[in-house]
Amino acid sequence: MDDHHDDRRPGPAPQGTRRWYQEVTPRQWKAMFAAWIGYLLDGFDFVLITLVLTEIADEFHLSTATAASLISGAFITRWLGGALLGALGDRYGRRAAMVASILLYSLGTFACGFAWDYSSLFVARLVIGLGMAGEYSASATYVLETWPTRWRNRASGFLISGYAGGTVVAAELYKWVVPHWGWRWMFWIGVLPVLVALWVRRSLPEAGDWHREIGASATRPEEERPHPFRPLFTGRRRWLNAVLAATASAALYCVFTPAGTGYVPWLSGVAALCLVAFAVQLGGRRGWLLYVSLMATVFCAFLYSWPVQALLPTYLKTDLGYAPGQVTDVMFYAGFGTMAGCWLAGYTGDRLGTRRAYACTLLASLAFVFPVFAVRDNLPLLGVLVFGLLALSQGISGILPKYLAGHFPTANRAASLGFVYNVGALGGAVAPVLGAHLAEGMPLGRALAVLTFGLTLLVILLVGGNVPQRLGRLLDRQAPDDHLVPQPDAGAGVPRGASPRPAAEETPG
16 A cells, blocks of 8 residues: 555536535435534633733733633543543444534533632633533534545545634624623623524434444344444543543643643653553554554644634733724634635645645644744734634645545544544643743743744644654554545445454453
């Protein structure tokens, strides 16, 4: 198998006169809308903390670095939420995991409005992280397994654009709500739209791929259903892994709160070792290196993207002295830039292939990084530059679910995607704190530019060079190019080039 092979591009249309959107059925469009509105709420709920960070810091008397750790809080529990809710989706269907996820992060958002100090707000952010992680893994796998194979990059881009739409709505509400009612009302209002999402999802059909390969076994004995985490928490290893999970959670909590002051490097190492231990067990003998390399790639992707996403409002208010209305204007440019970039990423991914589109778009984004932080008194120009930067750098994350999901088979796709993505998402927890600490020795704008530029280059090399798959093939040379693309000579449900594996290696359940 050619290591230089990029993911498969769509072949000729079945009927030359048909447009791509005519190949998508009304049921598939409904699936997209149901998942998209969940992502919109996800983006709305998550970005609230970045918009009101300065108000919270003033009320609770927090430093910039301590306040930034509140953004990190939601990332600490994401690895656990993504894995557990992803496993729920693999075993009982994607719909159940989607509903559970949206309820969980809405509960956390509502609780943020009642926080009485730093610690209580941090705990509420932990709950949000659990739900957000499940939303990503469940909704992404649901849409990718429902839409036509030819247009799954496009489906991925459309879906993730919902997150950017949520940031736009949140920015608009910030301008009207916070100056009149205070920051707490932003969180309370954020819970109301969840009723719409639950109503839309109440009668969804199950994802096509999961229904064909897994759901059809619903009448079989319970033990035959996928159970990705059974090897971790049964038998002799169950107590060891329970201790590893508790240790990783406690270490991460201490790393991103004042509780770990003076011990951050050691605690970070402990947490990393625990999470790698889980990846090794989940991936099996032939898959663990792929899991670890994908985790590292996502980690770097969050490191380049989240300094700007998390601290842009703070930069606008502190370094540039912008009023709430001006912050809203810039965040509108940012949100619509990301949304447009997600759509562009979907089209580009279907035309060029996922990896090539990812690397080329990120390379183009580098031209905008330093100019964004050089503009000070020209709001329209700043808005245009922010639009361009986020369209190319953040927008390309629209096809990240497609890039990751293609590495995993249907039976453990949601759990594997949820675990790999959300462990890597810890880069989003590191990014705002790292940016805030760098800003102690240089202007915040310069710190954000340096982080964004350097880490973007690294992600270009990792994705464009197909590093995770190359490393994975050192242990499993028969791994298929893309599990989301049916192979022409597949037999009995086994992708081309892949031999049947023992359950403990192919599907850890």
